[in-house]
Amino acid sequence: MMHRMIGGVILIASFGAAWLMMDFNRFKQTPLDLPEAGLSYTLEPGTSYDGVVEALRERGVLENPLYMRLLGRLDGRAGRIQAGEYDIPHGTTPETLIALLVSGRVKSYSLTVIEGWTFSQLLELLAGEEAIRQTFEGVGPAEIMQRIGHPEEHPEGRFLADTYHFPRGTTDLAFLKRAYQAQADLLASEWQRRDPELPLDAPYAALIFASIIEKETGVASERARIAGVFVRRLRKGMKLQTDPTVIYGMGKRYNGNIRKRDLLEDTPYNTYVHRGLPPTPIALPGADAIHAALHPSDGKALYFVAKGNGEHHFSATLEEHNRAVRKYQLRR
Known part of the structure; x- marks a missing residue:
């Protein structure tokens, strides 16, 4: 009798274990109760796996x-989950959810730094991005450059105008470090391949030169032509006489117009002076x-x-240039 009872218990336990295994396998492959649009979930640094499970339970996502x-x-895998913001799509199963949290494939944001912007405009862009963690409140440009690791450097022009992708929580400092390094790497590469006998003595001079070209035209096909004009003027010892440098030297006083006295003002940036x-x-x-x-x-x-x-008329002589000024600027 006892043997039959023990056998029955074992049989029931076997059936129970088999059922649990089947139910567990069913759970692993059954999609979570997610909305059609999916779910955005932020796994905060330091959160345990049990904390993740509890948070998803509270949001009505988990059945078991x-x-x-x-x-x-x-x-x-519970010990290998990575912090970050995740997009959990509709149809995700418990198995694919864990794989996602372990992979670290967090939601990515993008920010475009526009060519020709100033450093102050870049800071405004970062301050207005809600996915960027702000650390620069009340901090001036000199201290920002020190935090980046490049003290005593002027920040203007040091950051590459490009589109950057980053996860939520990236700091403004980390963003600028990345943009600084991107600019430094690009400049070093281009400097190595530069045309011979340019009147530029260092990569930083090329960066200054490039910033003027950037501000002078938005027409891609004209950049090299404008560079050619300025190179020839530099070689001849002529003043560059470029308005964007005057505007930069005026700072916040610039209101959209350049007057004659502005062209004569002795600021370090006035290339008419x-x-x-x-x-x-x-x-x-x-x-x-x-x-x-x-x-x-060449030219x-x-x-x-x-x-x-948006385009420019190019002239080889002052006489031709004056005619072009009368035609296009003075409309005579």
């Missing part, structure tokens, strides 16, 4: 928290402007004037 805890511990390049870049140049600065077009033009449609 006990199974979910067991699933994470069977092969040790001083020969050569200004002391620092005047904007954030993009890759194309840097390339143009180091690969200017004879020494002047150019805006035509009013």
Whole structure:
């Protein structure tokens, strides 16, 4: 009798274990109770796997928290989850959820730094991005450069104008370090491949030069031509006489108009007053402007004037230039 009872208990236990295994396998492959649009979930740093399970239970996503805890511990993946913001799509199963949390494939944000922006505009962009963690409140440019690891450097032009992808919680400091390094790497690469005999003595001079080209035209096909004009003027000892440098030197006083007295004002950036390049870049140049600065077009033009449609008229002589000014600027 006892043997039959023990046998019956074993049989029931076997059936029970088999049922539990089947139910557990069913749970692993059954989609979570997610909305059609999916779910955005932020796994905060320091959160345990059990904390994740509990948070998902509270949001009504999990059918069986006990199974979910067991699933994470069977092969040790519970200890390998990574913090970050995750997009959990509709149709995700417990098995694919753990794989996602272990993979670290967090939600990515993007931010585009526009060519020709100033450093102050870049800081405004970062301050307005809710996915960026702010650490620069009340901090000036000099201290920012010190935190980046490049004290005593002027920040203008040092950050590459490009589109960057990053996870939520990235700090403004980390973003700037990345953009700084991207600019440094690009500039070093382009400097190594520069045209011979340019009137530029160092990569930083090329960065200054590129920032002027960036501000002078938004027409891609003109960048190398404008670079060629400025290179020829530098070689001849002529003043660059470029308005964007005057505007940069005016700072917040610039209201959209340049007057004659502004062209005569002795600021370090006024290329109508001083020969050569200004002391620092005047904007954030993009890759194309840097390339143009180091690969200017050949030609004879020494002047150019805006035509009013975004393009420029190029002239080899002052007489031709004055005619173009009357035609396009004075409308005579």
